[in-house]
Amino acid sequence: MIDEKTAREAVVQAADELFYAHGVQAVGMDAVRTAAGVSLKRIYSLFASKDELIVAVLNHRTAIWDTGLASASERATSARERILAIFDFLDAWFREPSFRGCAFINTHGELGSTSTAVADTVREQKRAFQNYVAQLVADAGAPPALAPQLAILAEGAQTTAAIAGTPEAAHQARAAAETLLDVATAAHD
Template sequence: MIDEQTARERVVSAADRLFYARGVQAVGMDAVRSESGVSLKRIYALFPSKEDLIVAVLRHRTDRWNAGVTDAVDGAGTPRERLLAVFDFLAGWFREDDFRGCAFINVFGELGGGSDRIAEAVREQKESFRRQVADLVRAAGGPGHLAPQLVLLAEGAQTAAAISRDPDMAGHARAAADTLIRCALDDAGEPAAAA
């Protein structure tokens, strides 16, 4: 018998794959059982309701998102490149075979109005991303208004790429972000050569 932590991880990973591919409402707990190899009794001991499982999946996705953005940013050099690395991260993600858009937006669209806990988990992820970008903007010496602009570009690119099935949306958003960053940093007094 597998330990509790391993069972939990298997259930969350299985549910994440299924929810992302098919949608939350289309996936029953039997499908999660089959995909995870964990009995229904054990699943319900770990997650007393489907809502509990959905919240756990969203928190798991938040951790994955934060790690992906951090890895991309850490691999960049200048503060401007670090800001643009967010869009490079999106470009790689948009080209993955299983890309279906933002899982948080998808879940919110399905269930956000019916569950305060799910809506709050989605809002927490969006706020976490906004803080990441705001920290990058501050480190680059940019004005506070730049962060929400870049976040809107990133969020919009995710939605546009999912709907259009065009992974180049990340590149378009990156080009727009580069323009915004250049204008904002140049207005803040950054020398043009630092680009």
């Protein structure tokens, strides 16, 4: 029998892959059980409800997102480059064969109006990303009003890439971000 941590990780990983590929509402707990190789009884001992599992999956996605952003910005040597690295990260993600858009936006679209826990988790992830961008903007010495504009570009690129099925939105958003940075820093000087 696998320990609780290993079972939890297996269930979250399986649910993440299934929810992301097919949508949260289309995936039943039996499918999660089969994919994870963990009994339904064990799953419900780990997660009291499907909503609790969805929140765990979203928290898992947050960790992946944060790690990806951090990795993309490691090579940057300035605050401006760290901002633009967001869009380089998006470009690489959009090119993955499994890319289906933003799991947070997708899940909120499915359940945001019916699950407070899901809506709150999605809002927290979006708020954390906005705070991350705001810190980068402050580090770049740009006006604070630039931060939400850049965050909206990143969010819009995710939705556009998912719907269009191509990664070009990352390059377009990056070009727009460069223009906004140029104008904002020139006006701020």
